[in-house]
Amino acid sequence: MLIGTVVLAGLALGLCAVLVLTDRLLPAGRDRVAEQVESLLPRIQCAQCGYPGCRPYAEAIAAGDADINRCPPGGEETVRRLADLLGREVLALDTTLGSADMNRVARIDERNCIGCNRCVPVCPVDAIVGVQQTIHAVIAAHCTGCELCLAHCPVDCIDLVPRDA
Amino acid sequence: MTELMLVIIGAALVNNFVLVQFLGLCPFMGASRRVEGALGMALATGLVLTTASGISYLVDRLLLIPFDLEYLRLLAFILVIGAAVQLTEQLTRKLSPLLHRVLGLYIPLIASNCAVLGVALLNSTANRSLIAALFYGAGAAVGFGLVLALLAGLRERAEFADVPKPFQGHAIAFITAGIMSLAFLGFTGFVRL
Amino acid sequence: MRFDVAPGPHTAPIASVPLTMRRVLYALAPAALAHVWFFGSGFAINFVVATVTALAAEAAVLRLRRRPTRVPLNDCSAIVTAALLSFAIPPLAPWWIPAFGAASAIVVAKHLYGGLGRNLFNPAMVGYVVLLISFPAELIQWIPPRMGDLDYQHLGFLAHLTYSLTGALPADVTIDALTRATPLDLVKEGLRSAQTYSEVRAGSLFGGIAGRGWEWINSFIALGGLYLLYTGTIRWQIPIMLLVGLLFPATLLWLFDADRFATPGFHLFSGATLLGAFFIATDPVSAAESDRGRLIFGAGIGFLTYCIRTWGGYPDGMAFSVLLMNSAVPLIDRYTRPRIYGRD
Amino acid sequence: MLEYTPDRRPTGGLRLPAHKEASTAQPIARGFMPRTLVLALQQHQGPPTTPVVRRGERVLKGQVVARARALRSAAVHASTSGHVRAIEERLVPSVHAIHRTRCIVIDADGEDEPLPPGSGAAWPEDPEEQLERIRDGGIVGLGGGVFPTAEKLGPHTPCKALIVNGVECEPYISCDDVLMREAAAQIIDGALIMRELLAAPVCIVAVERDKPQAIEALLEAGRASGDASLKLADIPTVYPTGGERQLVEMLTGEEVPSTQYPSEIGYICQNVGTAYALHRLVRAGEPLLSRIVTVTGEGIARPRNVETPIGTPIGELIEFCGGYVGDVDRLILGGSMMGYALPNDEMPITKGSNCLIAAVHREVRQDFSERFCIRCGNCGTACPARLLPQELLRAARDNDHALLDEFGLNDCIECGCCDVICPSHIPLTEVFRNAKFAHARYQRQEVFSAETQQRFKRHEERKRANVERGKARQDHLIHEVETDKAARQRAIEAAIERARQRRCNDSDAE
């Protein structure tokens, strides 16, 4: 009985010592998951997922803190590809979050724009040009239709139109 | 040499651990959604299987039997396996984070993966030589990896099938596994042990 | 002047699923007749029972799923399944054997995956293996072929029918008197109990190459196979490689020791070899998709069949080998994709 | 001229009933003259031309009505004399679909008056000028691609071989066949001119085996020309060996890399009709005014090949062939495999229109009821691009674009072989055609996303930089203010000043 206890305890201690050691010695591998996840997102930075941008959301997913169905612009397709990458279940897209789709762009109505310049810093992709007190314009080719600027226009003269119109 | 080959074939096909002896089913079902994941899991399990069967063999011969502590066998083996698994867990987490994400819960589960314990116990009861024990472990690992990969492939294809609603998801996976084990019955009587 | 438009190509399709399936049935007909000639009307009865159950099961499932039934029922694939199943089971069997086999083939192996084209495994073979392990006693009751010199009274159609339906035999005969081990059984047991091959095949059941009667049926099956090849219903990759995979080891080992191993000829003309090569392994749905894949697929089946016959517990291994290779198909496909034109 | 048989078997492909007897029975019908012409400004691959005539103006046969301003474009000529009725948007059948483009509509005056003789200058020496002439001559590829020939003949990676494509593998079409029979010499001549321009060591004329007369004629002409670089390859009659990629593989064993054109690996593929047109231009100074069109199908009274002025309304052409007989079920422009059905016969013949089929009910595919794929793999065997259509189909149906890329959607040449052989009657080609659009959008999307990500990065950096700069200035001020009194004074005054400013701004606002 005593022997048994000693032997087993010895065994346990020995093995755990090994574990602790290896845990020390092994180099922590660089975690590329977040990047892989991000590359599957639309990367239009609309923040509708509830994170400041695609990267933060990607990191949240990679860390397993966020569901994979929070990106409206990405749509079902993105959810599916994320599920594939991470071996998770496919979830229905969370449509409550927003409606941004990449086929629309913002357009500034020249007649109403007062050149307050507030929309410029908001645009995550610098798609709005114009200086103080002059009419601003959206570079359609850069605009992702993320809707962020809409809220910031005091005279709301920004609206979304189909991309090819 | 031929015996050793027989040992491997026996463990891998004839008495396939998963489909015939019902060992290691949880990872079999859980890690077979994608072929990539399955291969990773196969590797991890193979690692644990062979190392664990080797070490526990030594523990058995050098510690338990001399002090006639056979009644501690389960305890000792499971301890060894647990350690081996934790080691694998560390390895994957640090060397392939993505795989670690994909396999998620299932790596710790190798610990309780019956296959591993099964190998260790069977080795000690069927008193083999160390080499034979290692081969047996390897054979089991091969068998496990094989059916895991096969099932993964089949499940990927089954996703395009038009399965009746109640059977979608896991149920059809079990049906598929069932037919696989039907097929593996063909190996019965292969190695007349 | 206006015309209604339709997408191209405008050339009418040159093949259709029902036609393909019907071709398979035509190809099986001669062998079926030979079977009835040698083993009595049991085959016919089994075939009818199997077909009826197969179609009924298919209809039932489709109804249950509120799916249209006409198109699937007309494609004849269920009948092919039934036919191949009835080739696999012994002629002298109670009705519920073919019925159960067909039902499990259609319901479990075919329609749980959504029907024609979706199934991962060969339905007929699933049905057969389920039967084989569930009711081995019934599935080994083979009767010897009708050959002038074999002392053996044969059952007429009615006797067959009554046995099939009620399990009752004519007063004077017992089931043991009727049934014999098949040549494959005999060879397996003989070689196992240290007889030499030539001793085994001295038995009255053996003809020039393999079992008498069986030789003929298999020849007709080969004929049907050639018809399928000729009409382009199947392509050569699977049948040829299957035969190679089976006959190559057979020849080697036979040359190595002609006493302990059966002749290649015996393997070619016994059991399910030819049926498997031309009709079963070629099931498009459950076979590999690319040509290279089909080479591997066929060879695998042949080789496994030989191993099971020679070292395994079962007299024949076609069904198991087919299912085994079926389960390998996704991986085979994955690693044998043809190189796309202009890519490397 | 050397005749030989390539020793390769074509990859995939089908042997299809040819249906060419009807139209090849009679010789080419010449001298057909329509009442009106509809000349599309864009009949080629590339930017449209710009009209150089005005409404009401009279134009002569052969006169340029629209000029090629850009490279990769080709001029358009009046194919008979008459008055310009209008310049308006119309529906025009182009290579793969009907599209709306501006057209010059001309009322023919029936005099068919050509430009005064000698107005066309002599054929220049300098290659550059020659290409210029070809562009102005409005010559484009007549084999289906309608790609400006000048472009294809222009300076290239050294040309290994000129391939003159007389294969004409597609059912019903026979325009190249009859042309080869009747104008072999001119074709050979045109081919030699091209060889000249390309400095190609060899010139292979490829013809399908089922055109013995054409082959005879060509050999005859070839010998006559006595040019050693000429070869004639007879090709097995398998569709679609006429496709230039397939043809290159067949003749040379080389494959045209996935994203490239044959020219980029040194093979130039020109249709026989193109060669003929070039001959006319160089020897007779005649631009591309007409082309041979096969008018056939059981719904046509007198099926035949017609030398048709470019711009002829289809209705008139059919009229010329005796009009419709029986109940015509479908009117197909092009062959029965690659061609597409027209909604009406009001549209004009363009440079790319090689065949018209007025098909009755039993001639063309009718049932479009589709079964599930039974994985028979026939499509894969038939596919000349060695694709796996059944896999593509799956990927396309649940638009998984990564898979589509992997399975080579864009390597599909839409030949339709898989479609015709599929026992489940799945409209594979149609699915792939549509999938290609979606796929293109997806690929643009990916690029856009990548760019966006970069912009965002820059944006973030700038923001961070701004914040830091601001903070630095603030620190500096605070530090100053704390250290010397004068600075503090200045700061306070500045603040008061700003406050005043703001107040009067507000009062202005009111």
Added chain:
Amino acid sequence: MAATEGSALRTLALVGVIAVGAAALVSGSYEFSRDRIEANRQARLLQELQSVLDSTVSEAAVNPARIQASDPQRLGYEDPVDVYIVRDEERPRAAVFPAVAPDGYHAPIHLLIGVSADGIVTGVRVIEHRETPGLGDVIEIGKSDWIVQFDGKSLTSPQPPQWAVDDDDGSFDSITGATVTARAVVAGVRSGLEFYEARRAELFARAADGFGEEAFDE
């Protein structure tokens, strides 16, 4: 999640404690239950022996002697096996020993054979086999009493040539569809008896002068 210096020691301490706890627990319950388990084992063995002994003998079988005997040819076991000699006060009454029928259909069939002192089979049981379920497995006593037909047989009745299944004109019923199995078992029992005949005297002798230790220690 690398453990820091401090926690490394804590870890080991923790593990040590738990391991000791676990071991103590297990060892404790082992000590507690060892004897009872042993007793149970013997009861079980006794049951098994009695299953192949007829009632007259089985009272006497309270405490047979265990002897190690080895006969690879006839018994089919490489290593020595336990032979139990059942005695009453004066003389041995019967013997029980395992034997292997090597050529079962799928795998060798393991038998337990009981023979009375004068060489008459008192019972045969199949301990382990891999025959086809539903076919060969009727040799289990649970499935049918085919195996019972050996009771009362001996090497003299029937005569050795009759020691075969009726398909081979022997005097034992064969099993439809499982002749192979039947043959195997008959042959197995027969060679078991031959072993017994050959070694009986020696075995009894050894049993008598207390060679074999008592099978059960009271």
Added chain:
Amino acid sequence: MSRVRVLMLGGLWRNNPALVLLLGLCPLLAVTTTLVNGLTLGLATLVVVATTNTIVSMMRHSLVPVVRIPLFVLIIASIVTCIDLLTHALLFELHEILGLFIPLIITNCAILAQAETVASRRPVNESLVSGIATGFGFCGVLVVLGAIREVVGQGTLLAGLDLLVGPWAASLRIDLPFDGMLVAVLPPGAFFGLAVVIALRNLIAARTGAPGRRMRTARVRRS
């Protein structure tokens, strides 16, 4: 809904270890050749999982990630071994049928998973509840599957109950008029049986609108 009820429902139905999490499959499939076998193992498992959950959760604060797995299995294993030894000593008859399965309990992933996901994070009472719920959920599945396989496979029900609860129960055994199809008791039958049970659960879940798992899983991406 109170925490306890959530946990209960979770273990029993919503994420039932065997049907939803697919854990503890080996004993599940290996043992359920008859209802009684299933029941017996189910009860044993119930005891183990409840005890381990409690113990683990008691010491959850002193656990160290690096070695947690060996610790869990150590605890589980020792408890199981004790149960094994004690049943062997005290309930010998029971141990006769149960003997082979008990070591299997050690390797029952469901138990480890509970330790890993619940017990090592939740207070004792919750862990206990969850453990019991899981145990019952598991046991339930074992019983159902065992019943199905016994009926289909050998045409009986409740066979061998007497070994478990005493001779009187022998009378409860039901014999059906047909003698079964072997496939049900052989390995393939185990898979098919479980598939059917899962399908049934899905049906019910769909009917009661309870959140079953989302059926269609992700599409394939080969690469």
